[in-house]
Amino acid sequence: MNGLPGPLADRSRTAREDAAEAIASEGTGEDVWSAWAGWRSWPEPVLPDGPVVVLAAHPDDEVLGFGGTAARLASSGREVHVVTVTDGEASHPGSRLMPPPVLARRRREELSEALDLLGVNRRRRHRLGLPDTEVGKHETALAQWVGELLRTSGATLCVTPWSGDLHADHEAVGRAGHAAAGAGAIALWQYPVWMWHWAVPEGPRVPWHRCRRLPLAPAELALKKSALRRFRTQIAPLADHPDVILPPEELAHHQRSFETVIVETGPR
Template sequence: MSTPRTHTPARQAAAAAIDAPGTDEAEWRAARLADHLPRLVLPAGAVVVVAAHPDDEVLGFGGAIATLLAAGGPVHTVCLTDGEASHGPATPSARARLAARRRGELAAALGELGALPAPVHAALPDSALDEHEDEARAVIGELLDATGAALCVAPWENDLHSDHEAAGRAARGAGRDTATPVWSYPVWMWHWARPHDRRVPWHRASVLPLAQAALDRKEAALARFTSQLEPRGRGMPPVLPPQELAHHTRTFETVLH
C-alpha cells in the first residue's frame, strides 16, 4: 500500500478521506457481510493477481491466493510499482532503497502464501500510475496471454487511491483485450466507506470464505511487510496500523465482480 498523491482537487479529496479516521472494524463486523453477501467459488485454471504496490495483493486477496495454491491451482502475480513513495517525500536514493526493500518484503510474503512463481515487476512510478495506464494494461495483458488465465483479480477501480484505481482500470482493459473475467478487491474502501454506503456497488459484491490455514498464511504474509507496519518516521504512523490490518484479516475476503 502507498499513500496517494494530492496534486489535484480530486486527489486532495481522496487523500483527505484516507487520512481521516476510518471506520472501525467493529462496525464492519456488526454488518455481518459474510452472512448477507453471496459466496463465490474460486475458478479452476490459472489466476493472475494484480497489485498497484507490494502488499495490495496480500491485503485484498492473500487468503484466496493461499487457498488456490493449496488446491494446486496456478497463481501468477504482477506488481505495477515498487511502492517507493509510501513514506512521502524522499531523495531518489532513499526511494530506491525503499523500493528494493519492498521487493524483498513481497517475495517473502508471497513465499508465506505457498509456492508461487516470482512476481512480474513492472516498475512503473509509484503515485503516478494513472499516467502510465497503457503500459500497465500491456504488462497485465501479456501475463494473461502467457498464462492462459481463467481469471484476473485487481484493485477496485473506485478505491479512492489513484494508483489502485489506475491498476483496476488497466486490468479491466487487459481483461477485455484477452476476454478474461476480472474481479476487483477493495483495499482503502474499508477505511473510508461504511456498511450500506451508497458509493459501494454492493450488488456486485461477494465473499470468499477462508479456512483457518489460509488465514494463518495470509497473516504470516502480512507480517513480512515491515516497512508498512513500522512508523515511517518521527511522528509519522505506519501506513498499515493495526486498525487497518483488522479490515484485512477477516475470515473471508470480499470481491466485486
Template sequence: MTDHPFPPSPAGATRPTGSAPADPIRAAGTPERDWQAWPGLRALPALDPLTGLPPAPPGRPRRILIVAAHPDDEVLGLGGTIAVLAAAGVRLRLVSVTYGEASHPHSRAPVARDLAAVRTRELHQALGRLGADVQSVALGVPDGGVARNERIVTGELAELLTDCDLCVAPFSGDLHPDHEAAGRAALAAGRAREVPVWEYPVWAWHWAVPGDARLPWHRAVRVALPPAARDRKRTALECFRSQVRPLGDGPGDEAILPPAELAHFRRDFEVLWR
C-alpha cells in the same frame, strides 16, 4: 487512525452527499468494529474460490493473473484466497505494477532510500508465508504514476493474460490513484482478452462506511478462509515491516498500516467484486 469521521451507519445507510473529506484515505477511517457490526457484510453471497473459478481448457491447470499496484496490496486484499488457490495447485502469476518506493516520501530514515528493494524482499517473504510459488513480474512503473502510464500497463497486462483464465486486480474505485489506475488497466486488458476480471478492495475499508452506495455491493461475494489460510495470511502481513511499523522516530516515518488498518485484513473472510 481509529476515530470515525461519521456516525456509525445502519445497514443500507449511505454517507451524506458532500460530507466526504478532500482526501478520504488520509482522513480518520471506519473502525473495523463498525464493519463487523454490520449484518450486510456476513450476509454477502458466499464464493468457493475453487469451484467458483472460470474453467480452464481441457488438459491444463487453471491460471490466474493477480495484479497489485504496490507490493502488499495482493496480500492485504487477497492473501487468504491466494493461500487457498496455491494449496489447490492453481497456477498463479503476480504482477507488481510499482515497487511501492514512494510510501514514505517525507521520511529521512536510511531505509526510505531503498524502499523498492525492501518492499520487493518483503513481498517474496510474504508469498512464502502464504505457501504460494508464483511467477512474479514487476513492471517498474513509478510509484504514484500508474495513471500516467495506464495505457502501457494495460498493454502489459493484456500480454500477461494471454494464457490465463481469470484476472484479479485492485478495485477500480478504491480512491487510491494507483489502485484505481491498476484496476482500470486490468479491466481494459480483460476485455481485450475476453478474460473475466474480479476486483479486491483495500482502502475502501478505510474510507467507506457500511452500506456505502459508492461500493458495488450487488457484485460483492464473500470468500470464507479456512483456519490454515487465515493464519498464513496473518503471518504474511507481518512480513511488510516497512508498512506496518514506523521507519524511525522522525516526521514522515509513521506506519502506513497501523493496527487499526490491519484489523480490516485479519478477518476470517475476504470480499471480492465479481
C-alpha cells in the same frame, strides 16, 4: 497499499477533494464493519478453473486483498501469477533513513518473504517497476502488458485492486486490468483496500450488490496474517518517519475470516 493517494484521474475537482477528505479521515472502525449484517448475505463466487493473474499497485496490496485465497489456490496446485506494478518507493516521503531506492529494495524483499509463505511460485512473480504514485501515466502500456500475460498464461481469472478505491494507483491498475480482461473475455474480480477505511456500511460509493465473500480456512487466514507481518516498513514506524501506513486498525480490515471481491465480469 501506500499512504495518502495522489490526484485521482478522470474525476471532478469536487470528487478529488471528497476522496482526499475521506482518506484523511479517522476512518470506519472494524467494530462497525463487524456489527454490520450486510456482508453476511454475500454469496461465494465460483472460482473458474485455470490460471489466475493477481495484480497489485504496491507490494502488500495483493496480500491485503487476496492473500488467503491466493494461498489456497497455490496449495491446490493452481497456477497463480502475481504482478506487482510499483515498488512502493513513495510510501515514506522525506525519509533519510529509507530514501526511495532503499525503500524499494526493502519492500521487494518483504513481498518476496510474504509470497514465499503463501506458496506463490517464484517463477510466476512479475515486477514491473512503474513509478509509485504515477501509474495512471502508464495505464495504456500496463493494460497491454497485462493483456499479453493473460493470453500467454491461459488465465481464466484476473484479480485487481478495485477501480473505485479512491487511491490513484489502485484505480489505475484496476482500470488497466479491466481493459485487459475485457479484451480477452476473461473474468475480472477486484478487491478493495482503502474502501474499508473511507466507506461506511450501505454507503452509496460502493457497489454492494456485486460484492462477494471468499471464506478462508483457519490455516489460510494464519498464513495471510503471517505474510502481512513481513511488511515491516508498513506496519511499524521509521525513526525519522513516525506515520505508520498499516496501523493495527487498518490491518484489522484485512484479517477477517473471509476476503471480499467485487465481481466486474464473469460468474456472479
